[in-house]
Amino acid sequence: MKDCPVCGSKNNNTAKFCVDCGRPMSQVQGDSAVITIGRGENNTVILNNPAVSNFHCELVINNGAVVINDKNSSNGVYVNGVKITSKTLKKGDVVTLGSKFVFDWEVYSASGRGLLCTTRFLFQGKTEYIIGRDPSCDRQIDNIKVSRKHCRLFLEGNSWFVEDLGSSNGTFLNGGKVAKSKVISSDILTVGGIPFSLESIVSGSKVSLGETAITAHHLVYYGGNRRLIDDISLNISPGQFVGLIGDSGAGKTTLMYLLCGINRPSGGDVKINGESIIVHPELFKGQFGYVPQDDILHRELKIIESLEFTGKLRLGHKFDRSEISEKAYEVIKKLNLKGKEDVIIGSPEKKGASGGQRKRVNLGLELMTDPGFLVLDEPTSGLDPLSDREVMQILRKSADNGQTVLLTTHNISVTNFKFLTHVIVLAQEGKLAYYGPADEACGYFGVDDPVYIFDALKRKTPDEWKNAYRKSKYFLNFSYNDAKPKPHTSMRAPALNTDFFNQVVTLVTRYFTVTVRDYERLALMLFIAPAIALLVNMLFVGEAAELKALFILVISTIWLGCSNAVREIVNERSIFKRERMVNLSIPAYLTSKMVVLLIFSFYQTTCLVGITSLNFNYSNGFGLFLILFYTSLLQLSWDC
Amino acid sequence: MISAISRTEAFALTVLPLVLIPMVIFAGLVEYFGQMQDSVQWFSGLWLSRWAYELSLITAYDRGVEILGFNYDGSVIAFVVITFMLITFTGGLVWKLMSMDKRK
Numbered sequence: 001m002k003d004c005p006v007c008g009s010k011n012n013n014t015a016k017f018c019v020d021c022g023r024p025m026s027q028v029q030g031d032s033a034v035i036t037i038g039r040g041e042n043n044t045v046i047l048n049n050p051a052v053s054n055f056h057c058e059l060v061i062n063n064g065a066v067v068i069n070d071k072n073s074s075n076g077v078y079v080n081g082v083k084i085t086s087k088t089l090k091k092g093d094v095v096t097l098g099s100k101f102v103f104d105w106e107v108y109s110a111s112g113r114g115l116l117c118t119t120r121f122l123f124q125g126k127t128e129y130i131i132g133r134d135p136s137c138d139r140q141i142d143n144i145k146v147s148r149k150h151c152r153l154f155l156e157g158n159s160w161f162v163e164d165l166g167s168s169n170g171t172f173l174n175g176g177k178v179a180k181s182k183v184i185s186s187d188i189l190t191v192g193g194i195p196f197s198l199e200s201i202v203s204g205s206k207v208s209l210g211e212t213a214i215t216a217h218h219l220v221y222y223g224g225n226r227r228l229i230d231d232i233s234l235n236i237s238p239g240q241f242v243g244l245i246g247d248s249g250a251g252k253t254t255l256m257y258l259l260c261g262i263n264r265p266s267g268g269d270v271k272i273n274g275e276s277i278i279v280h281p282e283l284f285k286g287q288f289g290y291v292p293q294d295d296i297l298h299r300e301l302k303i304i305e306s307l308e309f310t311g312k313l314r315l316g317h318k319f320d321r322s323e324i325s326e327k328a329y330e331v332i333k334k335l336n337l338k339g340k341e342d343v344i345i346g347s348p349e350k351k352g353a354s355g356g357q358r359k360r361v362n363l364g365l366e367l368m369t370d371p372g373f374l375v376l377d378e379p380t381s382g383l384d385p386l387s388d389r390e391v392m393q394i395l396r397k398s399a400d401n402g403q404t405v406l407l408t409t410h411n412i413s414v415t416n417f418k419f420l421t422h423v424i425v426l427a428q429e430g431k432l433a434y435y436g437p438a439d440e441a442c443g444y445f446g447v448d449d450p451v452y453i454f455d456a457l458k459r460k461t462p463d464e465w466k467n468a469y470r471k472s473k474y475f476l477n478f479s480y481n482d483a484k485p486k487p488h489t490s491m492r493a494p495a496l497n498t499d500f501f502n503q504v505v506t507l508v509t510r511y512f513t514v515t516v517r518d519y520e521r522l523a524l525m526l527f528i529a530p531a532i533a534l535l536v537n538m539l540f541v542g543e544a545a546e547l548k549a550l551f552i553l554v555i556s557t558i559w560l561g562c563s564n565a566v567r568e569i570v571n572e573r574s575i576f577k578r579e580r581m582v583n584l585s586i587p588a589y590l591t592s593k594m595v596v597l598l599i600f601s602f603y604q605t606t607c608l609v610g611i612t613s614l615n616f617n618y619s620n621g622f623g624l625f626l627i628l629f630y631t632s633l634l635q636l637s638w639d640c
Numbered sequence: 641m642i643s644a645i646s647r648t649e650a651f652a653l654t655v656l657p658l659v660l661i662p663m664v665i666f667a668g669l670v671e672y673f674g675q676m677q678d679s680v681q682w683f684s685g686l687w688l689s690r691w692a693y694e695l696s697l698i699t700a701y702d703r704g705v706e707i708l709g710f711n712y713d714g715s716v717i718a719f720v721v722i723t724f725m726l727i728t729f730t731g732g733l734v735w736k737l738m739s740m741d742k743r744k
Contacts, residue, residue: 547697547704551669554693558663562656569643569737570652577740586737590730616700623699631692634722637729638659638688639642 035059037097038071056097068095127155129201131191132165139201143370144315144327145169145192145286153183153201160198162189168318194372195273212287212372212404213237213273219258220267221251221430228254229265229430230466233479236406238372241399241419243438244408246426247454252408253377255426259406260288260375262581272373285582286314286496289366293377295358296574297345298510300517303353303361304341307331309510311368314583316506317499331367335360335394344517356387360394367398369496369582374398376407380416392419412450417441422478427457433465436474444472496583503585507592515596525564529604532556533611546616553608557628560604561635564597594636601632641729644736663689674709688725691718 036043038056053073060067066089070077075098079087089095129138132150141150147167154161163180164171172190173181183189189196214236221229228251236242246252257263259270261277261284270277277284297306307328315324332341337360345361346352353361359379366374374395380388388411396419399405409416417423423441425434434444442448445456457465469475497503516522532552540549569576576589609618609625618624642659646652664670666684673694676684684690694710695718705712 543704546701547669547708550696550700551667551693554667554689554696555664558689558692559660562660566643566652566656567649570646570649573647573740576737580740586734590733590737618700619702620699624696627692627695627699630722631688634688634726634729637641637726637733 035061036071038073052097073097129153130165131201132167141191141194143192143194144311144319144323144368145370146194147192147318150191153198160184167191214259214373214404214406215271215274216259216268217271218268219255219265219270221254221258221263222266223254227429229258230432231268232430232432233268234259234424234432234435235478236404236422238404239399239402239421241396241405241421242407243412243417243420243423244406244426245410245412245423245453246433247428247457250426250428251430252426254430255424256375256377256406256408260290260373262290286369287372288581289369289371289374290578290581291363291366291374291376291379292574292578293379293381294574295345295362296578297358297361297365298514298575299345299347299352300514301510302342302344303337303357304328304332305510305513306345306361307364307368309506309513310365312497312506313503313510313579314369314496317497317502327368331364334367334397335364336390337361337364354387356383356390359383359387359391363391363394370403372403374403374405376405378408378410380409380411389415392416395419412453414449417450425453425457427462427465429462431462431466432479433457433462433469434474435469435478436472440474444474498583498585500585500588500591503588504591504595507588508595511592511596525600526603529556529560529607530611533608536612537615541615549612549616553612553628554631556608557601557605557632558635561597561601561632562639564600565593565636565639568593568597594633597636598633601629601636605629605632641732641736644733644740662687666690667693668708668710669693672708674707676709685721688722691721691725694718695722 036055036058037052038054039052040054043055053071053075055071056073056075057071057077058069060069067086068077068079068084068089069086070084076083078084078096079089079093081094081096130149130152131137131139131141131146132148133141133143133146134148137149147165147169149165150167151165151171152163154163160183161180162171162173162178162183164178169192170177172178173183174188175190183198187198189198189201214234216232216234219229219232220227232255244252244256254263258265261270261281264278272284272287298309301309308324311319311324311327312321319327329341332338337357340353340357343357344352345358352358363376363379376395379395380391383391395405395407399421417438420438422436423434423438424432425441425445427433434441436444441453442450445453447453447456460468469479536549536552540546540552576584580586605625605628609621609628613621642655643652646655666687667689668684673681673684673690694705694714697705697708697710698712698715698718
């Protein structure tokens with residue numbers, strides 16, 4: 001447990017960024033302290049660079065005064081360009097170690113918390129860094145939300161500046177969008193939803209996929225009069241792979257819905273990197289990847305098409321076809337689905353991809369946008385042990401890349417437990433019985449195999465478990481976050497596709513592909529209108545039958561419209577809901593439905609009027625066509 | 641609307657006849673529009689087929705409309721009613737879809 005030097009919130013020992021204010025955690029703290037700097041491993045600050053001596057220099061902090069002493073380094077210490085052996089530093093002094101490092105320092109005076117001094121070192125070998133997705137960039141970030149050439153960091157005088165290079169999702173400095181701005185070490189630069197410090201870019205440290213910390217603050221949820229979630233607080237750090245387990249009805253799904261903002265808590269708050277998702281749900285739409293339990297997929301599509309359409313729908317405004325297709329193949333590779341790209345997803349009844357493959361595609365849809373926080377509802381239920389392990393491996397890899405992963409599961413075998421870094425155990429009535437490292441859970445519950453945890457849960461009442469956990473050391477480390485968080489806005493979610501026409505085009509193409517793929521139904525739809533028209537011609541002859549024939553035409557138009565439309569939305573209900581959670585626009589969705597259905601209506605009306613006009617002498621055949629077409633339009637909005 | 645309101649496809653398909661059969665009955669031919677009682681004439685006005693049929697007849701033929709009890713002056717009203725229905729149902733559909741993502 002360590003305190004954030006800026007806002008004072010409690011953080012995990014491993015946290016790189018403060019969960020509440022988003023500031024980096026690598027600061028040194030104390031009223032008086034000696035900070036040694038050098039290449040050797042015993043230093044407070046280790047700089048692994050040949051230009052730095054083993055013990056290069058030391059900083060002596062005493063009651064707010066900071067003195068720097070050279071420790072006989074080979075390359076010397078410079079303050080404002082002058083070589084020194086010992087000097088008291090003033091705010092704004094530029095310190096250089098040798099000629100390579102600019103030493104950027106800052107003193108905070110946080111009231112009641114003593115004096116804090118941050119130390120950061122900027123490698124000055126280069127004076128310009130291009131950041132982007134392109135391999136030619138100085139810092140390549142392999143994330144779809146980052147543009148090919150996203151932004152440029154450069155040294156001008158003694159200051160670093162950041163400049164956006166016309167990126168699609170923008171460059172953010174401490175939460176504000178910037179075109180060009182000065183950067184200091186404590187600033188957080190956000191590129192495609194991924195936060196960086198200046199240091200992490202110039203020092204060349206590993207860039208991870210995302211840095212999304214989730215904190216739950218005293219979550220309470222009532223369903224009717226029953227308390228389903230009972231005062232749960234959680235700190236989930238980036239890179240954690242958390243399993244959420246508990247008996248059926250303990251509130252696993254409810255807790256998961258609360259954490260990713262699907263349901264609104266009755267009390268408490270959920271924060272992503274310090275910002276409430278309840279107050280600003282729209283900011284985080286692109287940062288969550290919620291993978292539902294059922295495979296919510298268009299079964300008529302090929303695996304690769306399914307990924308590509310989702311990619312286009314969510315990111316199509318910023319990326320062209322080839323980029324999205326590239327990304328889809330990358331996801332295919334991640335999912336171990338190489339060679340299966342062209343398999344039709346199908347369903348258990350209709351042969352197609354296997355159950356495990358479908359689950360992976362279901363997960364893959366969310367991976368298309370590289371979300372920082374992946375939430376999965378029973379991703380392995382109903383899978384054979386091999387597919388189960390494969391899915392867990394894929395998720396573990398995502399977590400190792402810095403994504404935060406949370407899943408509910410019933411499978412708590414030893415093998416599965418090994419993939420998880422942490423587990424949350426819920427007792428009945430939504431009470432938190434344990435949240436801590438996965439490998440210490442068995443010890444906590446006094447069992448030797450995780451499958452017996454549920455048995456152990458029955459030995460005490462839920463309230464006893466809740467109270468026992470509050471007294472344990474894990475509570476302080478993983479759940480306690482009472483510190484008042486500061487408002488912070490550094491990690492805005494990247495812009496998702498909200499372009500109406502772009503969405504319509506993607507949806508129409510997808511819908512058309514789905515419809516055309518169902519050959520039998522398509523053939524029938526094309527056959528039925530001419531068939532009816534011919535029957536009308538056959539049966540009704542002469543003026544006397546005109547009224548009847550037209551009656552059949554009107555009824556057919558309405559009826560055919562019905563049979564086309566009535567299945568549409570109800571069958572896509574779950575897909576609609578899933579995409580609504582991300583970025584689907586209702587007008588775009590409806591327009592796409594109407595466009596495709598109207599193409600069919602157009603064909604059917606043309607057949608009906610055209611063929612019957614051979615037999616009947618319409619005074620205004622084109623007018624009749626227009627009226628019937630208009631009728632079918634109304635019919636569609638009625639039936640859809 | 642029907643598809644959006646239904647929770648399952650089976651429900652949607654079961655509800656469908658409830659809409660389609662009145663469409664047939666009240667269109668104005670099975671029972672001539674002119675022979676319906678006044679109250680039934682009003683009720684038939686709720687169904688799209690009655691307006692679509694009248695409008696189609698007036699457009700397609702210069703004769704025969706009177707037999708059913710329709711009127712050659714009726715085309716504007718029929719068109720307005722159809723348009724009104726179109727706006728209402730599209731609005732209802734959008735409202736229904738929007739209400740689907742309300743958070744609990």
